[in-house]
Amino acid sequence: MKLAILSRNTKLYSTRRLVEAAREHGHSVRVLDPLRCYMRIASDGFQMHYKGREIAGYHAVIPRIGASVTRYGSAVLRQFELMETYTPNTSDAILRARDKLRSHQLLAAQRIGLPATVFGDNPDDTADLLSMLGPPPHVIKLNEGTQGAGVMLTEKLSASKGVIEALRGLYANFLVQEFVAEAKGADLRCFVVGGTVVAAMKRQAPKGDFRSNLHRGGTAKGVRASAAEQEVAVRAAQVLGLGVAGVDLIRSDRGPLVLEVNASPGLEGIEEASGVDVASEIIQYVSGRIQLKTPKRAGGKR
Structure with a gap:
């Protein structure tokens, strides 16, 4: 498989782990900065260049698009899709997940539990x-x-x-x-890959705070999510159209409630807390989803 990873920084833990896992499984992989990709859009085909050279022939692309470059990064990803390159998270799915209001409306419409x-x-x-x-x-x-x-x-x-x-x-x-006071400053990150929760961790907010994010000083430990929690996490990812997602839940008196669905979840915290090789889970899922055929060349007739 010829794989591209859209990431602005090759040194980021998540990017490095995906590259390592892809190579360990025998795949060709290249990291592309989405802001250095540029496109030609015409009725006779789609073309993309990167640092002066044509991008073509990729079987799959894994997006690691940060929130600050969502608009341009999603346009680059959509160009890959139009060039018939497979992605586990489409540009539209990423845009749905990034908009908290929109994602909450979509999840609530499917009767998935949320805080009011x-x-x-x-x-x-x-x-x-x-x-x-x-x-x-x-x-x-x-x-x-x-x-x-x-x-x-x-x-x-x-x-x-x-x-x-x-x-x-x-x-x-x-x-x-x-x-939701009964959550006591804790939440559950369920990492969903291809309709399965492959790893989970419980995050606890530091004393004096209610936010459990690891970037805010929270702590994490690996746990096994309950059957109900796994079902909610998988459904939430599916409703938003994400093949790979980090679904954040809180445990409430009325069952698991979805706080957020992350379309570009980090790997460092979940791998360290759970001991699961999440990067390999993603690579194996992506390679299993594609048909190894030569994609249409950039700029080719459609």
């Missing part, structure tokens, strides 16, 4: 909006924040209104959610 969430635009509606959610504490999240950034906990109604007013003044898009 409200969203509104006009300042005149703030009081009624919060009444739809219920009394504080409230969790306020930027719509496209990552790794716990842009997530705030307000314990009084006046604080919720103040934060919302400030965010609206910055023209920021955000959601407000109920605070």
Whole structure:
């Protein structure tokens, strides 16, 4: 298999592990910076170049597209798709997952458990909006924040209104959610590959914080997710169209609730905590999904 990995940094742990795993399984692999890929789009075919040379003949591409380059990176990935290169996470699926409001609407429509969430635009509606959610504490999240950034906990109604007013003044898009106290600052990251939870870890927030992200000082240990938790994680990934996903759940009195579905989940924390070779799981899934035929050459007639 001739494999491309879209990543801005070859030294990142997740990128390095995918390269190592691909080579261990006998595949040819190359890391491509999505911002150095450029495209020709025409009715007679699709063409892409990288640093002055044509990109062609890849059987599969694994996207590791950071939030800061979502727009351009997804366009590059879509060009690969139009050139008939397989990807476990399509450009549309990544865009669905990156938009928290959209992903929550899609998941709720399929009756997947979520913390109650409200969203509104006009300042005149703030009081009624919060009444739809219920009394504080409230969790306020930027719509496209990552790794716990842009997530705030307000314990009084006046604080919720103040934060919302400030965010609206910055023209920021955000959601407000109920605070699930029984989770006690812990969540569960389920790593889904091809419809199976291949690894899971429990993350615990540091003292004085409610965010369990490892980038925020949280700790992690490998666990086995329950059958119900695995089912919810797999369904959430499938609803958003992701073959590879990190699904973050919290354990509540009413069952597992989905916090977020990550389309480009990091491998370092989950591999260290669980001891599972997640990179190899991804490579084997991708290689099993493609038919080893020569893709159409860039710029060829369609």
